[in-house]
Amino acid sequence: MMHVVADTQSRLEPLLKDRVAWARRHGQPTWLTYQLDVPPVNAYQAVARAGGFAWLVHPGDGPIRLGIGQAQAGQWADGDGWQHIEQWTARLQKEGLDESWIVGGQAFAPHSSWPGVPGVFFAVPLLQIEQTATTTRLRIAVRILPEDTWESHQKTLTEAFETVFADSEPAMTVLPAPLEVRFSPSADRWKDLVSGAVAAIRQHALDKVVLARTATLRYADPLDIAVVLHHLRDQNPDATVFLIRWGERVFLGATPELLVRVDTNRQLHTMCLAGSTPRGLTPEEDHRLADDLLNNAKNRREHALVRDHIISRLAPLTASLSAAEIPSIKRLPTVQHLWTPVKGTLLPQVSGFSAVAALHPTPAVAGTPVAQATQYILQHEPFTRGWYAGPIGWADLTGQGEWWVSLRSAYGTARTMTLFAGCGIVEDSDPDLELAESRWKMTTMLTALELEGEALHE
Numbered sequence: 001m002m003h004v005v006a007d008t009q010s011r012l013e014p015l016l017k018d019r020v021a022w023a024r025r026h027g028q029p030t031w032l033t034y035q036l037d038v039p040p041v042n043a044y045q046a047v048a049r050a051g052g053f054a055w056l057v058h059p060g061d062g063p064i065r066l067g068i069g070q071a072q073a074g075q076w077a078d079g080d081g082w083q084h085i086e087q088w089t090a091r092l093q094k095e096g097l098d099e100s101w102i103v104g105g106q107a108f109a110p111h112s113s114w115p116g117v118p119g120v121f122f123a124v125p126l127l128q129i130e131q132t133a134t135t136t137r138l139r140i141a142v143r144i145l146p147e148d149t150w151e152s153h154q155k156t157l158t159e160a161f162e163t164v165f166a167d168s169e170p171a172m173t174v175l176p177a178p179l180e181v182r183f184s185p186s187a188d189r190w191k192d193l194v195s196g197a198v199a200a201i202r203q204h205a206l207d208k209v210v211l212a213r214t215a216t217l218r219y220a221d222p223l224d225i226a227v228v229l230h231h232l233r234d235q236n237p238d239a240t241v242f243l244i245r246w247g248e249r250v251f252l253g254a255t256p257e258l259l260v261r262v263d264t265n266r267q268l269h270t271m272c273l274a275g276s277t278p279r280g281l282t283p284e285e286d287h288r289l290a291d292d293l294l295n296n297a298k299n300r301r302e303h304a305l306v307r308d309h310i311i312s313r314l315a316p317l318t319a320s321l322s323a324a325e326i327p328s329i330k331r332l333p334t335v336q337h338l339w340t341p342v343k344g345t346l347l348p349q350v351s352g353f354s355a356v357a358a359l360h361p362t363p364a365v366a367g368t369p370v371a372q373a374t375q376y377i378l379q380h381e382p383f384t385r386g387w388y389a390g391p392i393g394w395a396d397l398t399g400q401g402e403w404w405v406s407l408r409s410a411y412g413t414a415r416t417m418t419l420f421a422g423c424g425i426v427e428d429s430d431p432d433l434e435l436a437e438s439r440w441k442m443t444t445m446l447t448a449l450e451l452e453g454e455a456l457h458e
């Protein structure tokens with residue numbers, strides 16, 4: 001594999017020298033982008049061993065997209081990433097960036113990121129790899145400043161190439177067991193929180209609020225993140241496996257929820273996903289649970305609030321919009337959800353970024369009315385959501401791309417992981433059932449960490 005690196009380096013050398021000379025002559029930044037086909041890479045191992053910035057998304061029905069290193073990053077402490085990104089992308093294009101991905105996302109709410117992690121973060125990865133079953137396409141994007149030397153860029157590229165193309169060591173097969181598992185809030189506190197939310201809803205302060213809880217796992221030995229990613233992929237074939245890392249800090253998961261995909265011809269796809277029940281132990285029980293979910297007034301109300309909101313937010317941005325009147329069932333390995341796919345065509349002057357801005361946060365992760373529900377969450381949850389339930393994904397410079405809601409996820413380092421699970425609370429929610437639901441939703445990450453739900457006596 002290392003001959004690919006040597007070959008590419010020698011092809012890049014004259015191009016780098018040329019761009020460095022250009023930047024010097026003009027006294028302004030410029031970009032070098034270069035694309036080539038390469039042999040297949042082990043993307044999970046690459047993001048697991050990356051030292052600096054790395055990012056990956058792997059939808060069940062799409063290519064693996066991998067970003068290693070950052071040619072340029074934009075980060076903001078607060079606010080709405082989607083305003084920043086439009087201006088930022090325009091600036092990159094002015095500097096001469098032609099084809100590239102912008103990857104990243106933002107925290108669930110302004111001013112509520114994890115310590116040391118930006119509230120809004122986008123990057124142009126230095127190496128951008130798209131891998132299908134038959135092809136692996138590498139794009140290199142280098143930003144060159146007038147004071148730079150070509151050797152310094154060559155060195156940074158060599159390190160990034162080594163991260164991706166180094167011969168892979170065999171993955172460890174057994175993950176360590178945690179020393180400790182701590183829930184926040186505890187089961188009793190969580191039930192009180194749900195009862196409090198139900199009371200607030202009955203007093204008409206809100207219609208719905210999505211409350212979350214966490215489980216923090218501490219390890220003596222480091223977790224092999226590549227193994228966790230493989231488990232997430234194998235155990236959740238229809239989900240989108242994702243990871244974003246800043247050095248030691250990693251946020252990863254397998255989400256069933258697409259926030260928005262904008263593809264060619266301005267076609268927009270999104271979904272309403274809210275209302276849950278467990279999987280049955282037999283096909284009969286599974287069907288009975290699905291039927292009960294479809295006929296359950298509380299879950300249908302929870303779902304309808306999401307559907308109404310998504311339609312009302314997208315209507316002004318789209319020329320056409322369609323969604324089924326009655327939800328279907330989305331079956332995941334541990335849960336079943338009420339699900340309504342939504343399709344539309346964006347108006348010519350509306351960018352894909354505006355669609356993300358209009359949709360996040362949906363009532364599937366915040367509640368309704370969205371602003372009051374978000375405020376309620378920030379005041380009542382005894383932990384920081386950080387990027388949990390925020391949008392994560394990628395776009396090209398025109399805004400065409402895919403963004404997911406980062407659910408069924410965990411944040412931490414190789415020695416400590418915090419798992420998140422949220423539940424939509426409406427006026428007839430039952431605290432015991434919501435406690436059970438928070439556990440099924442955590443099962444995605446727990447199973448990927450080789451833990452059984454029952455092993456975690458709360």
Ligand SMILES: C=C(O[C@H]1C=CC=C(C(=O)O)[C@@H]1O)C(=O)O
Nearest residue numbers: 273274275276364421422423424
């Ligand atoms: C907020 C989460 O799930 C959302 C997505 C599907 C079903 C949900 C529900 O039934 O409450 C939630 O709205 C989560 O998994 O953390």
